[in-house]
Amino acid sequence: MFEDFILILDSTVRLSTPLLLACLAGLYSERSGVVDIGLEGKMLGAAFGAGAVAYITANAWLGLLAGIGVSVALGLLHGFASISNRGNQIVSGVAINFLAAGLTALLGQTWFRQGGRTPALPEGGRFTDVTWPMAEQLRDVPVIGPIYAELLSGHNILVYAAFLAVPLTWWVLFRTRFGLRLRAVGENPAAVDTAGISVTWLRYRAVIACGILCGFAGAYLSIAQGAGFGVNMTAGKGFIALAALIFAKWRPASAMLTCLLFGFLDAVAIRMQGQELPGVGEIPVQFFQALPYILTVILLAGFIGKAIPPKAAGIPYLKERS
Amino acid sequence: MTAGQLPRWVDLGLIPFLNLAAAFLVSGLVVVLIGENPLEAVQILVWGSLGYGEGIGFTLFYATNFIFTGLAVAVAFHAGLFNIGGEGQAYLGGLGVAFACLALDSVVPWYVTLPFAIIGSALTGAAWAFIPAWLQATRGSHVVITTIMFNFIASSLMVYLLNGMLKEQGSMQPETRTFEDGGRLPFLNDIFPSFGFGYAPVNLSLFLALAACLLVWLLIWRTKLGFEIRSFGANATAAIYAGISPVRTIVITMLISGGLAGMMAINEIMGSQHRLLIDFVTGYGFVGIAVALMGRAHPVGIILAAILFGMLYQGGAELSFEMPNITRDMIIVIQGLVILFAGALEYMFRPAIIRLFTPSQALKAKEA
Numbered sequence: 001m002f003e004d005f006i007l008i009l010d011s012t013v014r015l016s017t018p019l020l021l022a023c024l025a026g027l028y029s030e031r032s033g034v035v036d037i038g039l040e041g042k043m044l045g046a047a048f049g050a051g052a053v054a055y056i057t058a059n060a061w062l063g064l065l066a067g068i069g070v071s072v073a074l075g076l077l078h079g080f081a082s083i084s085n086r087g088n089q090i091v092s093g094v095a096i097n098f099l100a101a102g103l104t105a106l107l108g109q110t111w112f113r114q115g116g117r118t119p120a121l122p123e124g125g126r127f128t129d130v131t132w133p134m135a136e137q138l139r140d141v142p143v144i145g146p147i148y149a150e151l152l153s154g155h156n157i158l159v160y161a162a163f164l165a166v167p168l169t170w171w172v173l174f175r176t177r178f179g180l181r182l183r184a185v186g187e188n189p190a191a192v193d194t195a196g197i198s199v200t201w202l203r204y205r206a207v208i209a210c211g212i213l214c215g216f217a218g219a220y221l222s223i224a225q226g227a228g229f230g231v232n233m234t235a236g237k238g239f240i241a242l243a244a245l246i247f248a249k250w251r252p253a254s255a256m257l258t259c260l261l262f263g264f265l266d267a268v269a270i271r272m273q274g275q276e277l278p279g280v281g282e283i284p285v286q287f288f289q290a291l292p293y294i295l296t297v298i299l300l301a302g303f304i305g306k307a308i309p310p311k312a313a314g315i316p317y318l319k320e321r322s
Numbered sequence: 323m324t325a326g327q328l329p330r331w332v333d334l335g336l337i338p339f340l341n342l343a344a345a346f347l348v349s350g351l352v353v354v355l356i357g358e359n360p361l362e363a364v365q366i367l368v369w370g371s372l373g374y375g376e377g378i379g380f381t382l383f384y385a386t387n388f389i390f391t392g393l394a395v396a397v398a399f400h401a402g403l404f405n406i407g408g409e410g411q412a413y414l415g416g417l418g419v420a421f422a423c424l425a426l427d428s429v430v431p432w433y434v435t436l437p438f439a440i441i442g443s444a445l446t447g448a449a450w451a452f453i454p455a456w457l458q459a460t461r462g463s464h465v466v467i468t469t470i471m472f473n474f475i476a477s478s479l480m481v482y483l484l485n486g487m488l489k490e491q492g493s494m495q496p497e498t499r500t501f502e503d504g505g506r507l508p509f510l511n512d513i514f515p516s517f518g519f520g521y522a523p524v525n526l527s528l529f530l531a532l533a534a535c536l537l538v539w540l541l542i543w544r545t546k547l548g549f550e551i552r553s554f555g556a557n558a559t560a561a562i563y564a565g566i567s568p569v570r571t572i573v574i575t576m577l578i579s580g581g582l583a584g585m586m587a588i589n590e591i592m593g594s595q596h597r598l599l600i601d602f603v604t605g606y607g608f609v610g611i612a613v614a615l616m617g618r619a620h621p622v623g624i625i626l627a628a629i630l631f632g633m634l635y636q637g638g639a640e641l642s643f644e645m646p647n648i649t650r651d652m653i654i655v656i657q658g659l660v661i662l663f664a665g666a667l668e669y670m671f672r673p674a675i676i677r678l679f680t681p682s683q684a685l686k687a688k689e690a
Contacts, residue, residue, distance in 0.1 A: 087668060089666075092666035095662035098661060103651075116651070242470075290479070293471040293474045297453070297475075301463055
């Protein structure tokens, strides 16, 4: 029973990592007042870029870099449309999702001819699991052993990076001058502008930060968790991350807890497939799949707390009327 | 940069044309990147979609779907709402159509089933839009986010239903039984054999879609409710000050929007598939966003944009046959580019064009 529980928690960590990275990505963007529906597309683009380059170079780090590059490029496109041209941020995000979905499948087919997938990664093209010192020797120690050997040790480096990004994000947003300005520009851009700080440049930096983290999330899917890119491999994870961001009320620590919760739901759903629950009977898998979305809707409705977005989110900033 | 700085034909004609031209130019570049000849690709695409009867039939069939989902997005646009949930609402609309057809198909002819299918699809589609609408109106939760969430919930719900109570007994497929003749709309090929639509599934729903266009035009520009919707969309604060109820306007607009999206299922389920099956919407709801943006939320524009996207879908299928490098994913790329240039980058060319037009106007002002 305890072993089972540890195994579920172990897969919780694996499943929540891409959500967490994408969720933190959205956090930077939305805190600066740029709503980002395009997390899904950026993740997908990054997964493709990482998968393709890691296959060609047989180097996972170059793959990660390529993933970040693709994702940042898409982020800059979002910025160009919604910051420079003051276009509708939602529309721009929708466009990016379509572009990523179409281009990755199209280019994947043209370049690799495997139905849009990238070929299986060669040796070195994938982030392998890191085993912590003494993990094998401690495995048989009761309680602590499995926790250390299964839960803490034996993940790839991007998993640890994702969880380290949480305190880092908190520090950047709440303890640095950049973070203060970033949050201010999401609440009251006019005030920031009056202080002589460029709203445009701040928001661009937020969009770039968002792109970098989405790059990590995408690379995780294709060259750490998986061994290559598959068509539409994000499968809605970007939207779950968006839901998690709202659920966490745009706060880093809550974001981590929410992503762990959503990852846990996913892990349980996989585990529960076809199993009877005493007294309830078999719970359909679809229920667990829909649960993150249902919970987010209930939260948005204000029945559990209230999610108040950054005040200027979604509103393009107009310096002066002409 | 207010409206009125430019002549009407520039605002309504030239700028949308430039935006579209940019989208297709970039699409052409993508084709070049793949290593194919874009002009040849356009030729195949146009021939495949308009060159022969069956091709035209398929183009019109897809266009019917896009008219419904485009109208759904457009009606919401007029109230300043962005309904991304067309996908889920259309999916649920299938449920309404299936209920009507499964109950009546062996008892009455299709023209008796049709009104029930229309009501069923509009009701289930509208019901799926109701919760996001009501939450937006009374609780202030953003309709964009809730409708996205509802798309996913719809997908899970339909998979559950089609694997359970709706599944045909003894079948392995997650779909309902095939409808009898009473649950099938006549194909246009059977009504107008001389057009030679062949095996194209274009059916009577096309006329239903055109009627919906007319009704939406009447509603938005010729009724009190339409005026309220447009006022609310143009300036919510002023509309509320003028005594227009925001809750009523938001909920009614979203119900109409959801109902229109749901009616897409008539074309797909009663008109073509003749059974309810998983994932029959396959992105048509999202295409509605591109269609509404391109058609500038006007029914006439939507019909034209829907036909263009119908051509892309049908011609794209032909294209992937002739040029295996250009898979159907190319359509998704074009769709993304249209949404990008006609929607998000709507204002990109404006400053340049205003500069182009102002000197001459300033000169005229001096002469006067």
